[in-house]
Amino acid sequence: MTFGVVLPALLLSTSCDRRADVGPVVVSVIGDKPELAVSARRALSLPERVLTDAVAEGLxxxxxxxxxxxxxxxxxxxxxxxxxxxxxxxxxxxxxxxxxxxxxxxxxxxxxxxxxxxxxxxxxxxxxxxxxxxxxxxxxxxxxxxxxxxxxxxxxxxxxSASAGGAGPLHVVREGRHSLLLRPVVDPDRDPDNAGPTPEDDVRLIGEQAARAIVRFVNKAADLVTGGTIDDWPLVQRAEPAAANIRLDPAAGLFGLAVQRRDGFLADPANRAALSAAFDRAALVAAVSPEWSASEALLPDQLDSLSPPTRPGWATLPREQRLGAIRARVATWRAANGVPALGVALPDSLGGTMLWTRLAADLYAMGVRPVRLAADDPAADLRLIDKVAPYDSARWYLSEACVACSDEARAAIEDARLAPTLDARAATIARADAALTADTAYIPLARPFRWSLVALRLVQWQPNARAWHPLNHLRSDTR
Incomplete structure (x- = not known):
């Protein structure tokens, strides 16, 4: 497996000099060139989401x-x-x-x-x-x-429409090969003095791969790199930008392994629970960043459930005891069926390899033979889910984690969707949480890992649970 990413040696040492507050704010969003998607029947890419949010408003x-x-x-x-x-x-x-x-x-x-x-x-x-x-x-x-x-x-x-755009807060004034120049819309209601934007209020939006975006930033040719995930985190570590510029979001959402196939060793819910218990979450997050938080439960908080998050039965046991339990189950399985092998679907990236190193070591320690597969491989037994929650309802977590869950859990999730009152909804969400945790159809590992590189001139930038940073709230409030 090759990645074709080489960072220049000059990036191995960088300074934390402040980028001058002059000219447009230059933003590199990780991905392709931003395009405006109109009524797409698919998930929007990050560059599409950033551009759409900039040039069009919802209610x-x-x-x-x-x-x-x-x-x-x-x-x-x-x-x-x-x-x-x-x-x-x-x-x-x-x-x-x-x-x-x-x-x-x-x-x-x-x-x-x-x-x-x-x-x-x-x-x-x-x-x-x-x-x-x-x-x-x-x-x-x-x-x-x-x-x-x-x-x-x-x-x-x-x-x-794609040509007409929306109603702001920004609009496209110039388009380049890989970038767009955006300017605040002059709104008499929000700008009664009608002073108009300054050059520093403009935003140059670039869509590019993470390696190029990081190089641009450390060479002080950009003010913001946004959309970073664990996929590209090793590139940040390699480039060593100033610590003051590295910002992590306390993102709410899912980062864990969804059971995709309920056969073989994973057909038994007790085997799935023992497998989940034995992963060394503390070592995983420590290998990435001291600011990353591990997770043992599906729900991060009670949210709109009637009950606090359901904790797995093994959560209070020492890891060595948990590891012993899975080894015993694997030994029993091995005697009858041979060494269990599990295919794990992960991103084809440097961060995916870093994650694979930790997960594979844990699986080998359990007596399981791990096999790395492509992120979209339908033959995988386990597949990484890495998503930020769009809103704070437990039903989102349950629905997204239920890739191949039990009929009982699936029915409870549907009951929550159709519940006629908030009290009934809270009760069915609690029931679904308990059913999904007992079924161990999802193995929580941590919170989603989201990073940005932020120049000090962007005084409005704030970390948040949505990991979302509107282009009109960076250097100043241009609403």
Missing amino acids: VRFDAAGQIEGGLAERWTVTDDGTSYIFRLRNARWASGQPVRAGEIVTLLKRQLTRSDVAPYLTAISDVVEMTPEVIEVELARPRPDLLKLFAQPELALVR
Whole structure:
């Protein structure tokens, strides 16, 4: 396996000199050149999400801290029973200069509700209606107190077309071969002095591979590298940027191994539980970063469940005792079936290799023969899930972790989706959490690992649980 990544020797020592606060903020997002995706029936790439969030707003959006702020809506109310959200639109204009009106918002939003990647978590919405040219109502069949965080996702930003774009807060003023120059939209409501943007308010957005982005940053030709995951973390370690520039997000979400095939050694839930118990999570996170947190439970907190996260029965036992249990089970299996082999699907990256080194060592210690497979290999027994949660509902964690879970767990997750009240939803979520943990269809390892390289001029940048950093909240607040 080859990766073809070489970092110049000059990167082995860098200084922490402040990049001058002059000219556009240069942002490298890891991936391909940013393109504006309109009503895509697939998961958007990170560059697509960053660009869409920059040039188009939904009803609401995320601020620098990952909290909700107004987008096209200037304010909103929720009815007492939680089944109606009423949004009053601000005096916004599309990039063409035409005023934003509720009727077009309704049409665009209905399209996004069925085609976006977060659509499976929006099934409680029964209708979106125009009340006046400035007011729309979102009607729900079941209460959803976490709806605004879903509406803040870039997937629900309202784009008229690929050429027409959206309503800001930024717009494209120049396009290069690999980059775009973005400029804040002049909004009379938000900029009553009409001073207009300065050159330092512009953003040059570049889509490129992590190695090139890191080189650009350490050579002080960029202000931000965003979208870093464990895949490319070894490149950061190799480049050794100044510690003050390396920022990790306390990302909420899933980082663990989903059971993809329930046969052979993994057919027995007791074997799956013993396997999960024996992984050395402390050694895994320590090998990557002292700021990375290990996880033993599927849910990070109680969230909207009736009960605290279900802890696996082995959580209080010393690891040596856990390791002894899995070795005994493997010995019994081996006597009848031979050495168990497990295929593990991981990314084809330097970080994937670093992760494989730790996981393979643990599996060998258990008496299991590990086999590394491609991330999308359907023959894999275990597959890495590495996702940041779009909102704070336990149902998202349960649904995403249930790749090949029991019928009982799957039924409880569906009951949670259809629960008519919040109390009923909380109870079924707790039941699903207990069922999925008992089934051990998912092996939690840690929180998602998300890194950025941040120049000191970006005083508005903040780490947050969404690991999301809007381009209008970097150097200054350009809303």
